[in-house]
Amino acid sequence: MRIAEFELERYFARWEFAVRHLLCASDVEGWPMGELLALADDETAALWRDLRLGYTEAHGHPLLRREIASLYETAAPDDILVLSGAEEGIFALVNVLVGAGDHAIVTWPGYQSLYEVGRGCGADVTLHELREDAGWAIDVELLRRQVTSRTRLVVINAPHNPTGMLPDRATFDAVVDIAAEAGAHLLVDEVYRYLEVDEADRLPAGVDAGSHVISLGVMSKSFAMAGLRIGWLATRDADVLRRVAAFKDYTTICASAPSEILSIIGLRARDTVLGRSRSIVRDGLAAVDDLIQRRQDDLAWIRPRGGSIGFPRLRAGLDADRFAADLVEAEGVLLLPGSRFGHPGNHFRIGFGRTDVVAAIAGLERHLARVRASG
Numbered sequence: 001m002r003i004a005e006f007e008l009e010r011y012f013a014r015w016e017f018a019v020r021h022l023l024c025a026s027d028v029e030g031w032p033m034g035e036l037l038a039l040a041d042d043e044t045a046a047l048w049r050d051l052r053l054g055y056t057e058a059h060g061h062p063l064l065r066r067e068i069a070s071l072y073e074t075a076a077p078d079d080i081l082v083l084s085g086a087e088e089g090i091f092a093l094v095n096v097l098v099g100a101g102d103h104a105i106v107t108w109p110g111y112q113s114l115y116e117v118g119r120g121c122g123a124d125v126t127l128h129e130l131r132e133d134a135g136w137a138i139d140v141e142l143l144r145r146q147v148t149s150r151t152r153l154v155v156i157n158a159p160h161n162p163t164g165m166l167p168d169r170a171t172f173d174a175v176v177d178i179a180a181e182a183g184a185h186l187l188v189d190e191v192y193r194y195l196e197v198d199e200a201d202r203l204p205a206g207v208d209a210g211s212h213v214i215s216l217g218v219m220s221k222s223f224a225m226a227g228l229r230i231g232w233l234a235t236r237d238a239d240v241l242r243r244v245a246a247f248k249d250y251t252t253i254c255a256s257a258p259s260e261i262l263s264i265i266g267l268r269a270r271d272t273v274l275g276r277s278r279s280i281v282r283d284g285l286a287a288v289d290d291l292i293q294r295r296q297d298d299l300a301w302i303r304p305r306g307g308s309i310g311f312p313r314l315r316a317g318l319d320a321d322r323f324a325a326d327l328v329e330a331e332g333v334l335l336l337p338g339s340r341f342g343h344p345g346n347h348f349r350i351g352f353g354r355t356d357v358v359a360a361i362a363g364l365e366r367h368l369a370r371v372r373a374s375g
């Protein structure tokens, strides 16, 4: 397969560990290992202590699949396939579902692999553009028109990277129906689920919405454990899961043994884990709200309805690439310009899931003041 470079990941490879403040991270501040182990119950403490570092079960540890299934209303452990990160889930699933001659529709701007893998597989990928002047919302009528007789896959991401958009229930139901009527699968990338600003806005999980729908989850974002590299697909379509499992034999075969046990511990303690994440994200969002309020002449945004990130806009005339490059040099604060999503101009991604958000914003604000002073 020939596939275009992943712009966002190349940018992070250059900068992520070289800056003082990562003001564009999408994950929540990682759990300290010692504190996670302290959450273990008797059974998981023994699993950890007695763990042998052999290969693991290809579909995932049975107890892990049980914990993941319990996140959903209708999924059984057999409806879960454990993968190495959400990224492997995207790669394997899209490879299995589309090829040359097939058509896929993917929301954009967005996480590049959601549309790039399909292109790499030779599929014809239509980008469903989310527009700021429409609140970054999915346009149901446009989506209906984008469907063709060759459409095999529709992909949405909710809450959405990079905008923090979260469809309302009617839109979500309409997307589920459009995919079903097209005879297509629907992939719902739910890696930011549980980080809704208002918990009442949480959508049903994709897997619970229909047997043609596949939920993508991960320990990285709302569960704040990106270093585990544990993700999963959940679907009641047994044939899809079987084909993805067979594909995985060519990528990772099975997941990391220590990571599986640590994930079971984290998922069993989900109330504590998600409570911490929601509190960090709430504080971070409040700090960004304050910044945008203070700097209305320089910044504007559609306030996120979910997730740990948003997509603000610099005042007209400022270019996000130039601004981010100068900011990192002057203050050691990293933003992610929209160009990394194929969306050049004055938008950038800001992340508010880390505990240094206030210090990072102070650096950003000093820089904004300098830019304004220089005209």
Ligand SMILES: Cc1ncc(COP(=O)(O)O)c(C=O)c1O
Pocket: 026, 084, 085, 086, 087, 088, 111, 157, 161, 189, 191, 218, 220, 221, 226, 231
């Ligand atoms: C929308 C979305 N999907 C999938 C992923 C991949 O998650 P992971 O890096 O944990 O595999 C990311 C990571 O940023 C993401 O933002």
